[in-house]
Every structure is written in C-alpha cells, then in structure tokens.
Amino acid sequence: MAVGCDVPLVIRGRVIDTPTAAFGGRGDGMVFHACDVAEHLDELALSAPSAMADLYTLSFDDILDFLHRLGERLQLADNAYLQEAFRVSCLTSGLSESILRHHYKEIPFYFHRDVVAGMAEGLVGIDFLEGWVERPSGSPGVSVAVRAFGARCVHVIAGNVPAIGVMTIVRNAFTRSDAIIKSPSNDPLTALAVARTMIDMAPDHPLTRHLSVAYWKGGDDRVESYLYDPMRIEKLVAWGGLASIRHITRYLQPGIDLITLDPKHSATIIGREAFADEATLAAVAVRLAVDIGMMNQEACMNARVVYVESGTDAAGLARINRLGEMTYRALRALPEHVSTPHKRFHPELRDELDALQFVEDEYRLIGGGDDGGAIIVSQHDMPVDFSAMLACRVGNLVPLDNAEQAVRYVNAYTQTIGIWPDTLKRKLRNALAWQGTQRLVSLGGTYVLGSPATPQDGIEPVRRMCKWIVDETGEALDKISGLPSVEAVARG
Amino acid sequence: MTEIFSLLRESPQALYGMRFHQGFELSVAQLQEIHLTGARRRFDTLRTSIRALDKLAAEQGISRIDTLDDLVPLLFKHTVYKSYPISFLERGRFDALTRWLDGLTTLDLSGVDTAGVQTIDDWIDCLDTQTELRIAHSSGTSGKLSVIPRTREHWFNQVRLTAGCVRDWHGPDSGPDLFSTPMPFIRLSERYGASVQHRSANALVEMIAGSEDNTLFLFPTERYSADMASLGGRLRAAAARGEQGRLELSPVLMARREEFARRNAQRPKAMERFFADARERFGGRDVLIQAIWVNLLEPAEEARKQGLKGLFGPRSALLTGGGLKGQTAAPDWRERITEFLGTDNYYEFYGMTEMLSNAPACRQGNYHVSPVTVPFLIDGESGEVLPRNGTQSGRFAFFDLLPESYWGGFVTGDLVTMGGWDDVCPCGRVGPYVHADIRRFSDIEGGDDKIDCAGAPEAHDRAMEYLVNSSGGH
Numbered sequence: 001m002a003v004g005c006d007v008p009l010v011i012r013g014r015v016i017d018t019p020t021a022a023f024g025g026r027g028d029g030m031v032f033h034a035c036d037v038a039e040h041l042d043e044l045a046l047s048a049p050s051a052m053a054d055l056y057t058l059s060f061d062d063i064l065d066f067l068h069r070l071g072e073r074l075q076l077a078d079n080a081y082l083q084e085a086f087r088v089s090c091l092t093s094g095l096s097e098s099i100l101r102h103h104y105k106e107i108p109f110y111f112h113r114d115v116v117a118g119m120a121e122g123l124v125g126i127d128f129l130e131g132w133v134e135r136p137s138g139s140p141g142v143s144v145a146v147r148a149f150g151a152r153c154v155h156v157i158a159g160n161v162p163a164i165g166v167m168t169i170v171r172n173a174f175t176r177s178d179a180i181i182k183s184p185s186n187d188p189l190t191a192l193a194v195a196r197t198m199i200d201m202a203p204d205h206p207l208t209r210h211l212s213v214a215y216w217k218g219g220d221d222r223v224e225s226y227l228y229d230p231m232r233i234e235k236l237v238a239w240g241g242l243a244s245i246r247h248i249t250r251y252l253q254p255g256i257d258l259i260t261l262d263p264k265h266s267a268t269i270i271g272r273e274a275f276a277d278e279a280t281l282a283a284v285a286v287r288l289a290v291d292i293g294m295m296n297q298e299a300c301m302n303a304r305v306v307y308v309e310s311g312t313d314a315a316g317l318a319r320i321n322r323l324g325e326m327t328y329r330a331l332r333a334l335p336e337h338v339s340t341p342h343k344r345f346h347p348e349l350r351d352e353l354d355a356l357q358f359v360e361d362e363y364r365l366i367g368g369g370d371d372g373g374a375i376i377v378s379q380h381d382m383p384v385d386f387s388a389m390l391a392c393r394v395g396n397l398v399p400l401d402n403a404e405q406a407v408r409y410v411n412a413y414t415q416t417i418g419i420w421p422d423t424l425k426r427k428l429r430n431a432l433a434w435q436g437t438q439r440l441v442s443l444g445g446t447y448v449l450g451s452p453a454t455p456q457d458g459i460e461p462v463r464r465m466c467k468w469i470v471d472e473t474g475e476a477l478d479k480i481s482g483l484p485s486v487e488a489v490a491r492g
Numbered sequence: 493m494t495e496i497f498s499l500l501r502e503s504p505q506a507l508y509g510m511r512f513h514q515g516f517e518l519s520v521a522q523l524q525e526i527h528l529t530g531a532r533r534r535f536d537t538l539r540t541s542i543r544a545l546d547k548l549a550a551e552q553g554i555s556r557i558d559t560l561d562d563l564v565p566l567l568f569k570h571t572v573y574k575s576y577p578i579s580f581l582e583r584g585r586f587d588a589l590t591r592w593l594d595g596l597t598t599l600d601l602s603g604v605d606t607a608g609v610q611t612i613d614d615w616i617d618c619l620d621t622q623t624e625l626r627i628a629h630s631s632g633t634s635g636k637l638s639v640i641p642r643t644r645e646h647w648f649n650q651v652r653l654t655a656g657c658v659r660d661w662h663g664p665d666s667g668p669d670l671f672s673t674p675m676p677f678i679r680l681s682e683r684y685g686a687s688v689q690h691r692s693a694n695a696l697v698e699m700i701a702g703s704e705d706n707t708l709f710l711f712p713t714e715r716y717s718a719d720m721a722s723l724g725g726r727l728r729a730a731a732a733r734g735e736q737g738r739l740e741l742s743p744v745l746m747a748r749r750e751e752f753a754r755r756n757a758q759r760p761k762a763m764e765r766f767f768a769d770a771r772e773r774f775g776g777r778d779v780l781i782q783a784i785w786v787n788l789l790e791p792a793e794e795a796r797k798q799g800l801k802g803l804f805g806p807r808s809a810l811l812t813g814g815g816l817k818g819q820t821a822a823p824d825w826r827e828r829i830t831e832f833l834g835t836d837n838y839y840e841f842y843g844m845t846e847m848l849s850n851a852p853a854c855r856q857g858n859y860h861v862s863p864v865t866v867p868f869l870i871d872g873e874s875g876e877v878l879p880r881n882g883t884q885s886g887r888f889a890f891f892d893l894l895p896e897s898y899w900g901g902f903v904t905g906d907l908v909t910m911g912g913w914d915d916v917c918p919c920g921r922v923g924p925y926v927h928a929d930i931r932r933f934s935d936i937e938g939g940d941d942k943i944d945c946a947g948a949p950e951a952h953d954r955a956m957e958y959l960v961n962s963s964g965g966h
Contacts, residue, residue: 184943
C-alpha cells in the first residue's frame with residue numbers, strides 16, 4: 001500500500017508548494033509528489049554572478065551566529081518539518097527508527113558555532129574564507145594574496161544517511177557558496193526541512209537566499225541541459241558515483257568542476273594480538289561488532305570483510321571461529337540507538353546465506369537464522385564470493401597467516417580500514433595508503449572517531465568547492481629587460 | 493483421457509512417449525493429483541540420496557510431503573547450484589568442486605579422478621568421460637556459473653519432448669515429425685559446449701539431424717567455453733580482492749580470453765560464410781533451427797541488408813524463446829526474423845537452465861506449463877505462496893517432476909503473472925499458464941534516483957561482457 005507525501009520546492013527563500021508529478025521508490029511503498037522544476041528554472045539557476053555579492057556583506061561571525069540560531073530551531077522535538085522528514089525516513093531508510101531518531105537528534109550539533117568554526121578552519125582555513133591571505137611569492141618585490149570564494153554549485157546528494165544533506169548546507173554556508181541541492185528519492189525531505197526552517201527564521205537573509213532544494217528525475221533533459229551550463233553553475237558535487245552522474249556526463253565541459261564522492265566499501269584488519277587472552281578477544285569482538293553493526297551497516301564506513309591474523313591451520317581456524325562466535329553475540333547485544341536488526345533484509349543476500357549450508361566446510365555461518373545479522377567465518381583465506389553484497393549486519397571473517405597479506409586485498413573502493421591494535425595500524429598505514437585506502441581508524445571507531453574537519457574519500461572536497469583566487473602585486477617594469485624607457489614614451 | 497492421467501500419475505516420465513497435446517487436456521484436479529503423487533515419490537526417494545536435499549529438509553524440519561505447499565520451503569534458491577566458492581576454480585581445486593557437485597546428485601562421484609584438470613572445460617570433459625553426467629552450466633552473465641547435474645539420458649529425453657511439441661502443439665500431427673525424417677539442424681553458435689542450449693543442440697544433432705553433414709553451425713569446429721562464460725564473475729571476484737585478486741587469476745584463463753577475443757573478431761566473416769553455406773546447402777529446404785530471439789536479431793538485419801528473404805522451407809521449425817532480454821529492436825522484429833528464415837512456424841518456450849520440460853507459448857502468447865511441472869507463485873514481499881486461483885502475480889517457482897538424479901525444485905528470479913486454475917486460456921488448452929509479460933525482479937528492485945554512498949562499483953570487463961553476450965552461446 002503506497003503512502004503519499006508532498007515534496008515542495010525551495011528556491012532561494014521561497015517555498016513553492018504546487019506538487020504535480022509523482023515519483024517514488026517502488027520497494028518501500030512511498031509515493032512522493034513533487035513540483036515540476038522545469039517550470040521554475042529561471043529562478044533556480046543563479047545566472048548573474050553579481051548576485052553572490054550579498055554573501056560578502058556577512059562576516060564570519062555573522063555566518064556562525066546564523067547557523068547557531070538555526071541549529072537551535074532544528075531540535076527534532078520542536079520542528080514539524082524535521083518530524084515529517086523523520087517519519088518518512090522511517091519508511092524509506094534501511095536504518096531503523098531508533099537509529100534514525102538518534103541521527104535526527106544529532107542534527108543541531110553540526111550547526112553549533114564551535115563545530116562550524118572547527119570545520120571551516122580544518123577544511124579550508126578561516127583566514128582564506130574571510131580575506132586575502134599573503135602567500136610567499138618566491139620573487140622579490142612581488143606580493144601574492146590568495147582568497148577562497150564561494151561558487152555556484154549543484155549537489156547531487158546521497159540519501160542513505162540524513163547527515164549528508166545537513167553537512168552540505170553547513171558547508172555551503174561557511175564557504176559563502178550558492179547551493180542547488182538535488183534531493184535523492186530515498187530521502188527527499190531532510191535537506192528540505194532545514195531549508196524551510198531557514199526561511200521561517202530569516203527569509204531574506206543572504207544565507208537563506210543562496211540555498212535551493214529540489215527534486216527532479218535524474219536524466220530529465222529539460223532541467224539538466226539548462227542547469228549544467230558553465231554560465232549557470234561552476235561546480236557539481238556528486239555523491240553516489242555512476243548512478244548520480246550517468247545522465248549528465250554529456251553536459252560536462254570546461255567551466256564545470258566535477259567533484260565525485262563515489263560509493264565505497266571498507267575493510268578491517270585484526271592482528272594476532274587479539275588472541276592473547278579471552279578478555280582481549282572479547283574486547284576486540286565488541287569493537288568489531290560496533291563497526292559491523294552501527295547504522296545497520298548502511299554506511300560506506302562499516303566493516304564487512306574482516307581479515308584476521310589468526311593463522312589458517314586447524315588451530316588458527318579454531319581461533320577465528322571463536323572470534324566469530326563472540327562477535328555475533330556482541331552484535332546481537334548492541335544498544336538500539338546504535339544498531340538493530342535490519343528492517344528489510346536484502347533478499348539476494350538471504351539467498352546467498354541460505355546457500356552457505358551447502359558448502360559448510362568452506363564457510364561457517366554463525367547466526368543468519370533470522371534477519372538479525374550473521375557472521376560468516378571463511379575456513380580458508382578468501383572472503384565469500386558475494387562480499388560486495390554484505391549488508392544488514394552480515395560480516396565475513398577471513399583467516400590469514402600474516403596481517404600484511406591483507407594489504408594487497410585493498411582496492412580503490414576501500415575507503416575506511418578499521419585496525420586493531422593501533423601498533424599494527426601504524427605499521428601498515430603507509431602501505432595501505434598507496435594500496436588505495438583513504439582512511440584508517442582504530443577498530444570500533446569508524447563512526448564515533450570520525451571528524452567532520454578532515455579530508456574525505458582521499459580528497460578535500462570543501463576546498464574544491466571553493467574558488468581559489470590569486471592577487472599579485474608588484475612593479476612589472478622592474479622585471480622585464482629591454483623595455484622602452486618611460487621618458488622616451490612620454491616624450492613621444 | 494483417464495489413461496493418460498493414470499500413466500502420468502504413475503510415472504511423470506510417461507510424458508516422453510505421449511502425444512504432446514494431450515498433456516493440456518487434463519483437468520486442473522487431475523494435474524494436482526499428478527503433481528502431489530509425483531512430488532511425494534520424488535521427495536521420499538531423493539531425500540536419502542541427495543545430501544543437499546537431506547540437509548535442507550532437516551533444517552526446515554520437513555519429513556514428508558502432505559500438500560503441494562509443503563514443497564515450497566524445499567525449493568532450491570538460484571544460489572544453491574552456484575554455491576561453490578570461486579576460489580575452487582582459481583586454485584584448481586577441481587576435486588573439491590566434484591565433491592560439492594556430488595552432494596547435489598544421486599550419482600556417486602567419489603571415484604572421479606580430476607588429476608590434470610586445469611579449467612572448467614577440462615572438468616566438464618572429465619565428468620563427461622568418467623560418469624553419466626552431462627552437466628549444464630548457465631551463461632554466467634549474472635556473474636557466477638550455475639552447474640546443473642543433468643545426465644546423458646536427460647538430454648535425449650528432452651529431445652523427445654521437443655519433437656512431440658513440434659509435431660502436436662497445434663493439434664495431433666499438425667507439425668513435422670522430426671523423428672521420421674532426418675531434418676537438417678541449424679544453429680548460429682559453436683557446435684560444442686555445455687550450456688543448456690549447446691547440450692540440447694548436441695542431442696538434436698544426434699537424434700534429428702542424424703549426422704554432422706546434416707548440420708550448419710556458425711563456428712562448426714569450436715566450443716562454447718565455460719571458462720569464458722565464467723570470466724565476468726571471476727574478474728569481479730578478483731577485483732574485490734585488489735591486487736592480490738588479480739595476481740591469483742589463472743593465467744590459463746587469461747590466455748583463453750585472448751583466444752576468445754580473436755574468435756569473436758572473426759564473427760563477421762563467419763556470418764558471411766554461414767549465409768553462403770545456408771543458401772547453398774539448405775536453401776529452400778525444411779530445417780530445424782534452434783536460437784533464442786536475441787541471437788537472430790543481428791542475422792535478420794544482415795539478411796535485410798543483403799536482400800535475403802525466405803532462406804529456408806516453409807515447414808521449417810524454429811525452437812526459440814527468451815524475449816528481447818532488454819535489448820531494443822524494431823517493433824516488427826519478429827516478422828523480420830520469420831521473413832528472413834522463410835517460416836513463421838516457431839515454438840517459443842518459457843524455460844530456464846533448471847527446467848527440463850519447458851512451457852510452450854500458444855498463439856495468445858501465454859506459456860502453458862508442462863503437466864509434469866508443479867508451478868508456484870511466491871509473493872514478492874511476504875514470501876508466502878499465492879493461492880492457486882484467479883490471476884496472480886509473483887515470483888515464479890516450480891518443482892519439475894521429471895529429473896530423478898537431481899532435485900527438481902527451484903525458485904526463479906522472474907516476476908510473472910499466471911492464470912489457468914479456474915479459467916481456460918482462449919487457445920483452449922487446460923491448466924496453469926504464464927502470461928507473456930515476464931520481468932526479472934533484479935530489474936525492478938530499487939526506485940528511481942535512489943542514491944547511496946555505500947557500495948562497491950562492479951569491476952566491468954566491458955569487453956568481456958560484450959563478447960560473452962554476443963557470442964550466441966545461449
């Protein structure tokens with residue numbers, strides 16, 4: 001039975017609420033009604049760059065104040081727009097209600113002035129955002145100044161976690177950029193809720209006037225051929241890899257800077273020290289369970305394939321099987337704001353798990369009898385063939401004789417590697433880095449140790465979102481030999 | 493009539509010797525009795541001699557079949573016949589692969605000697621030489637090859653069913669009797685191979701064409717390689733294991749890839765030769781052609797360009813099926829094909845690697861389920877069995893009563909609509925039928941514009957996929 005919901009359009013401080021076209025994820029029974037963006041293209045695009053000027057009447061403190069006040073209005077308990085976004089996410093998201101509630105309640109955190117200031121400083125440098133910063137010119141008598149300016153940007157965001165839209169809005173604000181957020185069909189309301197709150201709070205504020213949130217079907221030529229034009233936008237931030245840019249690669253041209261944040265998977269490496277004694281093993285198991293289970297394994301950073309330096313002989317298998325049992329127990333005991341059984345266990349994954357019983361000499365399945373998750377322990381040094389499909393709290397432990405072997409298993413799609421112990425992480429981090437990984441973290445910390453002020457996916461997307469402008473000053477006449485003398489030119 | 497009913501109830505394999513059209517004159521009640529009796533007998537016999545079935549039954553707590561729906565938890569998911577680890581192939585563990593297969597068949601494979609086997613093709617040859625098995629593998633476009641443990645006899649029996657269909661489908665003796673006169677056999681593919689289509693082609697050559705001279709193949713001396721078919725899946729699995737994965741890919745396999753690419757480059761020339769041979773040796777004659785629709789699109793276009801029409805005689809028969817598989821084609825694509833072939837006498841089947849008795853389509857476009865196939869529809873959301881009445885849509889699953897050496901129960905990936913339990917198809921045939929519009933669940937799941945940041949983009953060996961898909965190997 002389809003549940004319906006309206007998705008208005010927000011364009012630069014104006015809410016347009018005349019939904020016409022239906023769209024929706026067929027799997028989750030939601031039907032959304034959105035406005036036809038094609039009817040509002042003139043307003044949506046910021047064709048006149050001079051319209052960016054109002055952002056520069058704001059000081060950085062003004063920006064912090066605005067965001068801080070906005071954050072105070074984004075308490076889930078008091079904000080009807082967020083409540084609706086939350087309600088709909090409970091239907092469309094793979095995250096269960098208890099986890100979503102936790103994430104929606106965390107939204108105000110991203111707007112706190114200290115947090116924003118930390119992000120701006122860590123990701124760009126406040127000095128560069130606020131003014132022209134002297135840089136060494138390398139040349140006597142020449143001074144160089146650099147400043148980071150905001151850009152006109154379309155953001156094609158991912159919808160599997162609510163924080164993505166929120167972060168995009170905050171980053172857009174402190175970089176003094178203009179954002180058109182294209183909503184994904186798996187979360188069309190969260191970014192919209194923040195935008196509408198901004199309008200209620202301060203409809204004419206420059207920061208409100210430089211945010212639009214819209215849904216249109218990817219591939220809709222009427223919208224995309226108009227919008228993806230260097231006259232109208234300068235940057236395109238696309239989450240979701242090929243799925244989000246498939247339709248638009250033909251519009252890419254010099255003048256549009258494409259920043260892709262591709263889907264990723266993550267891996268885990270556990271050293272032999274885990275097996276020192278029962279207490280250590282149990283502690284490792286809990287950390288591992290957290291990295292597998294948090295956010296119901298919906299995030300790119302979750303653990304899925306876990307390489308364990310247990311040894312591959314009979315004794316080694318006994319060790320890793322024991323770790324598997326403990327991890328499963330810890331997984332089932334995780335608190336509900338962190339992790340719960342998945343609401344919609346993936347049917348293809350279920351089919352794969354069901355087939356494991358026919359190869360039980362090769363893979364031991366712990367759990368898996370219900371939809372609450374499972375730990376598969378490979379009985380040889382290879383992950384399951386369907387490792388790319390691991391989700392819904394299913395992890396795969398793989399025995400190795402040597403942790404270093406795991407390094408070569410990393411590929412360009414490996415984002416986060418959770419490692420235990422920290423000494424092993426230090427030892428392997430350089431090799432892992434050139435092998436392809438983008439983030440190393442102590443086991444258990446893939447979520448809680450994450451900082452919003454660090455590079456993401458191996459790049460610095462917020463620096464990329466800015467335009468870095470150079471101003472050079474000096475006496476040119478001193479630098480070029482053989483020029484006519486000024487007197488000679490003046491005399492004629 | 494009652495005679496046919498008792499014969500089939502006693503032994504579903506009596507279908508092999510029957511008048512094909514009579515299977516569609518039984519009442520639904522009679523069919524259900526044939527189904528229940530047959531299923532019970534199969535379960536009771538096979539449970540103790542197929543390890544995989546015994547395991548599943550124990551796990552599900554099922555020790556007897558009282559009603560047809562009792563079968564449902566015992567139907568194998570598509571993953572069962574491909575549950576072997578790919579590492580068996582990469583590491584040459586063909587002994588372990590044989591042991592895995594042993595658990596899925598009544599045949600005893602414990603004596604099979606796999607010494608020297610380096611590739612899947614070698615392994616298939618090894619089984620062909622040392623046992624009664626003539627396994628069929630899937631095309632591998634989904635990544636991993638399934639292996640179905642059919643026997644030599646299955647293929648010949650299937651030909652008897654096919655011949656019966658061609659002869660009696662539009663009424664008794666309405667079509668040619670393929671057994672009475674050897675008919676030339678035409679196929680746009682390699683002559684050899686172990687996919688379902690290649691295995692059945694081999695049986696058709698022996699039983700219908702009668703000799704190699706009476707055949708025409710696109711690549712008459714070549715084999716459709718299981719290693720090539722498996723390559724896409726193996727490359728993906730390797731990519732998931734980074735540099736190490738790439739290192740462990742079998743060099744023999746990679747050498748074969750080059751060979752395969754070379755063969756494919758010769759395709760246009762082979763096609764030219766094929767047309768010339770077809771005209772010269774079999775032009776205007778009644779022939780038997782086996783090809784799924786998509787493999788005829790390109791030749792039809794070629795023929796059009798050359799102004800070629802009516803290549804073969806009007807009483808030729810085309811064994812086909814499979815729809816367009818997502819490809820785009822001109823709206824009159826079927827007409828273009830029949831025009832170039834010279835016959836519109838086609839027999840279109842709904843079937844799959846796992847099904848012995850495929851379902852032929854009537855002139856309404858409905859596929860009539862064989863009387864010895866027990867159909868089930870499973871609700872896509874809840875997993876519950878849908879009632880056998882009215883018109884229902886859901887996931888197609890079935891129990892095939894014919895095989896006695898492997899378990900005939902399968903759940904497919906197809907979303908279908910069925911009728912025929914309490915209505916009769918306008919064509920007049922009685923019994924359950926599947927509507928023409930068949931879709932894959934995998935194409936439907938996931939809404940528009942769902943963007944996630946978690947995922948592993950699949951390593952696409954685009955060249956390989958193109959080669960495998962266009963090889964005519966299906």
